[in-house]
Amino acid sequence: MYRLRVRTWRLVAALVVVNAALLIIGDALAPARPQPATGAGAPRARIGLVFDVGGKDDRSFNDVAWRGLVRARDQLGVAITTIEPSDGADREAALRQLAAQHLDLVIGVGFIFSADLERLAREFPDVAFAGIDYAPTGPDQPPPNLAGLRFREHEGSFIVGAIAGLSTRTRTVGFVGGMKIPLIRKFEAGYVAGVKHVCPDCKVFSAYAGTEPKAFADPALGQELALAQYEGGADIVFHASGKTGAGVIAAARAKGKRVIGVDSDQFHEAPCCVLTSMVKQVDVAVFDAVADVVAGRFRGGIRELGLADDGVGFVANADNAHLLSADVVTRARALAADVIAGRIEVPSQ
């Protein structure tokens, strides 16, 4: 039998005292909160952003988006709020949380937000929405207050494929993808086409880390897949696998082989070995979306950013000059010009 006695409530009393003390001490310790600015000092727009699986510090996709947002805050004078959802069910709730505050722009980073963004854009017509890597979920056009920002990853991948084809000594290269979805297939298709364009009889290995989102966050598996390709004769591997790519780069370092990074310039992950990176300017897309809202020229609809818009590209600078020969860079630039001019059709599947 459990009876309530004075003794039982002593614990409660003690906890109340502890809590009161923590509240008072904590409030005294916390740095003063910035007062909401008014008048001339008010932010020019309020922007919210929700991160994808992996979160802010993934050193890849989310990180690049975050950089674009920080730049917008510093240069355009906007106020920013971000949320890192902890689980699947929280993603929509996080977007909704920001939309319900009637911010000027709410950004979802990742294809996974597409359906949620469509629905919220219809529910909150006064809020502008932008989806990075947006993938339409039906035949309908997205609502007018939703900008779907897509990248022509196959174009950038085509160029780094050509670089791999021109740089390989074993006439064998590899590809490691994260989650096997149409988005990552675009990287693979472009890459293979690029290799074959400059080296028709080169061999291309291809492997994926899995079919669920955690395939983007499994460095151990990435390392295994890359090691297998290096041991099979590949001397260059291109990865499109988010955090999993850390393992691919580690494998390159261990074997002293070359690797091609993705999304951001990954040279500093392994200065010995990162031949180049297929950069995807998510930061530019985020910054531009904010700038459009600030300037009052935001418009919805799907936009594809390719080589022509500097939405995708490859890295050739002083850092990687010791790995990437000037001839190869010249050829790659010429090929990029051909793609932009439509003289080369790059497959996306």
Next chain:
Amino acid sequence: MTGRARTIHLTVVALLATMAVGSLLMIVAGASPLHAWGQLLQKTLGERQGFGQVLFRATPLVFTGLAVAVPLRAGLFNIGGEGQLTAAALACAVVAAALPPGLPAPLAVLIATAVAFLAGAAVGAATGAMRIYRGAHEVIVAIGLNAIIAGVALWLGNRSLFVGESTRTATIPAAAQLPELGLAGSNASVSALGALAVAALMAWLLARTRVGFTWRMTGQGLDAARAAGLPVDRARVWAMTVAGGMAGLAGAHFVLGHKHAYEDGLGRGVGFLGIAVALLAQGEALAIIGAALVFGVLGQGGLAIASDVPKEMVDVLQAVVVLVAAASLGRRRA
């Protein structure tokens, strides 16, 4: 009634302990606990949209909480809520999307809900049968089934069910979509009312019926119940079957009342959180409503103050609630 006083006392202690740990974490994170807790309460209970989101989060927790509490009374531990929910949600979305157009809304909702209940119940029945007729521990069986169902659902989806470039199935027809409660742009739908009704039904079933009596007797003393001539084997399989159905209803809540499709990751973690809810509610069907609301406030509130405190804090706070509840259960046994 001492049972109720006990539950209240436990809840108060759990909440105060949670608050203390949370305050400490906030101080470490450089936020003022006074301000953060104020914001958390204001944005969950102080405004319509936030409160609607709390209801929306609490609804599936009532179902998965019942999925744990009901078999617990019959002496079985159901940790298979995740798999039961996933199987039910996928079946529900596929059947609902295939319903003939022009079907009246109540009928469409009824059919889709029944499919979810039955799919979850089938998984629950399999778990119970493995335990009773093969002697396999239900916890081990449930772990296995959770993994199998997650894998099969993803494989089926990628192979044929997911549309276009997405990881979600086709949208279900409007007739099968549950109406929202209209709480200022929140997701709360009439499934919240369904959860209340089902919790009341389960409370009645457990307390007032022959079936409930058999379950409780089985849970309190297996051998005594068997000696008294009660059908303990059948009772335990049925308890697991109903439990699976409860978790299945959580799946229906997400498909019919929220996403209007099945998608990868739908309801992930809600099955496991149901264990915490049932624990805090001490297995009482009606107390589960309150416990689900507590976790609803924590989850939604954590999102509301996400810019001030690290996202892991809510996970830690939920775990503190569970620990206090578990420690207190242990003391009762001692």
